[in-house]
Amino acid sequence: MTMTQYQVVIGMEVHAQLQTASKMFCACDAAVFGAPPNSHVCPVCLGMPGVLPVINRRAVEQTIRTGLALAAEIAETAVFARKNYNYPDLPKGYQISQYELPLCLGGSLTITGDDGRPKVIRVRRAHLEEDTGKSKHMNQNGVTYSLLDYNRSGMPLLEIVTEADLNSAQEAYDYLTKLRTILRYIGASSGDMEKGAMRCEANVSVRTLLQAAQGEYGVKVEIKNLNSFSAVRGAVEYEVKRHIETIERGGTLQQVTLGWNEAEGRTFVQRSKESAHDYRYFPEPDLPPLRITRELVEQLRATLPELPDAKQARFMAQYGLNLNDAATLVATQAVAAYFEATVAAYGGAGREVCNWITGPLFSAMSSANQDIRSLKVTPDNLAALLTLLDRGIINRNIGQRVIATMLETGQAAADIVETEGLAQVSDSDALHAIVREVIVANPTEATKYRAGNLNLLNFLIGQVMRATRGKANQTVVRQLLEQALAE
Structure with a gap:
């Protein structure tokens, strides 16, 4: 089989760090990039017992503005939820996110598709959540251990999820580029991937054209924490090739979560793919539902620049x-x-x-x-x-x-x-002698020009320009050369 007998299906999830002065649910300074480890933390973002979160209004507004820029529907009621899982960089043992009732539903973004025509990429949802901490894995004298930095814990994140409308690594790349441009235009996020302000996850599957005609999908894998657009392109291309090779040799694909090894140019298995029920979502009891008035939406719409x-x-x-x-x-x-x-x-x-x-x-x-x-x-x-x-x-x-x-x-x-002394030399008398010198110095080219090879005029013009250090008026030089060569 050839590549033309398959269809690549890609959905993107983007986590964009919102530009706010403080974190999502506490007053800690949000300027955490490059700060000493654990220097921007408090009992709230460290998940200490008895503390209560407070919603960052600016983060809510930035999310709504992004939704408006993507032509999404802004919910009248949004609810925060607890996403439960255990990992060392998640101090509470759960992440405050949104699930059933996010702030933004629907919307779209238009890119140029692989066929050169405009292609609409549908947005499924955009919601607010808090970031996790960061693990640093160490190996010293044969001993392995991990260090935890909670500066990033509690930073406001906007997650934007597409429908599976992308069909190539290039389209995924173009979608991310366009989305980051919009986020920067409206001032919602810097989008600086090298600073961790934008991270991407690609859901990739491959199906035969027969499967596509029957509405069936191939086995999906999720590639997590891609931290550059080139990584997205490389990881997607690698997975597409792996899927097709596995299908053609009669192998079995597994629904797994993958990482990307940039140095080796390959993906690797991190864990089996979770489903929503694995996270045991339930409404966050410490935060009230958000009531979004139409007046607020219109006020925020008025703050959007020309997109x-x-x-x-x-x-x-x-x-x-x-x-x-x-x-x-x-x-x-x-x-x-x-x-x-x-x-x-x-x-x-x-x-x-x-x-x-x-x-x-x-x-x-x-x-x-x-x-x-x-x-x-x-x-x-x-x-x-x-x-x-x-x-x-x-x-x-x-x-x-x-x-x-x-x-x-x-x-x-x-x-x-x-x-x-860079002013252009346009004086015919000053240029006339240089033109004569160039013709004398290049007799072969001058003879061939007179014999009908008119393209050599550009060569002679170049010699005059070199002699005048680029300052000669080319129009005057052309006229003088044509006159002198016609004599």
């Missing part, structure tokens, strides 16, 4: 950008804002601004390892550089050199051009 899809459509209509360029700009909210500020300062075509941001600016930023939010080149400065280009004071090659210097020093473009 990525809407901004992308507007950029295409307002600035004449194509789909890929608009998508590139809106992928990061700060880049989209920088683009619009530059267009406003430039007063020119958005297409030209886009070309310079996604081309020379991004390239120079990558080389200098700079982020758009800490950029020394302001939108006003980039607009001033583009104006120098429009006025013919510099050419595009020089412009790229200038922008690299601007990134390094923060100087204005005009100052750099003046200090380094």
Whole structure:
């Protein structure tokens, strides 16, 4: 059998750490990343006897805002529940989560599918819960032991669960990228996976096309705690290949929970897959049901910014950008804002601004390892550089050199051009002698050009540009060369 005879079925679960000042059910500082172990804890998040949790209002609001951004239905009543299981990093012996009555139901997110067309990924639910602690497994002198850090215990988590609508590792990757963009736009989560602010779990199965036609599913496995988008893609691709190979050799697949070994590029079994009844969910007796008024929902809706899809459509209509360029700009909210500020300062075509941001600016930023939010080149400065280009004071090659210097020093473009003597040479008399020298120095190319190989004109133009250190006006150079070679 070939890959085309199978259908991959994937559902994603994402845990996003919400941006709040304090933890989910206590007043502990939520700025725990990088803090000394167990320095942000209290009796509540340590699960001490007799303590009572208090709901973090901001976490509830961020969850509702996320639900609205995903076009979900916001519940009028939501109930917290106890999810019971025993693990060392869970101090209470249960996790406060939501089960039967979550805050958000339904919703969707649109990506570009494998066939290149828009594909709607349905969201099943989004609910609030608290995070667990963190175990660190040690081995010293042949003795193995574990250390526990409860700083993360009690951090507010938003869990977003999709329907099984994804059909490839690439679609899963694109879904996660789009979801993180939305969370960042609305300020609900930083989405920084390297800091543990976003963690993913993939439910993966493979079925034959006959099974798909009959509405049947293959055996599902869950890959837990994937901490990067590349890990998601790698783990899903590995599991799809393993499933197909197992099916084709007549083997048996087990419904298990898996981990991902990044170094070895393979999954490994952690435990058998739990079902909901294994957790013995029941309503949290120490927390009252949440009553969500329609007035609050509308107040929170009014706080949402223009979302990525809407901004992308507007950029295409307002600035004449194509789909890929608009998508590139809106992928990061700060880049989209920088683009619009530059267009406003430039007063020119958005297409030209886009070309310079996604081309020379991004390239120079990558080389200098700079982020758009800490950029020394302001939108006003980039607009001033583009104006120098429009006025013919510099050419595009020089412009790229200038922008690299601007990134390094923060100087204005005009100052750099003046200090380094980079103004474009457009004087015909000054360029005429250089053109003659280039023709004399390249007689073979000049002869072939005169014999009909017109493509060699670009080579000769390049030689003039090299001789002038890139400062010559290419339009003038072309004219002078054509005249001289016609003599």
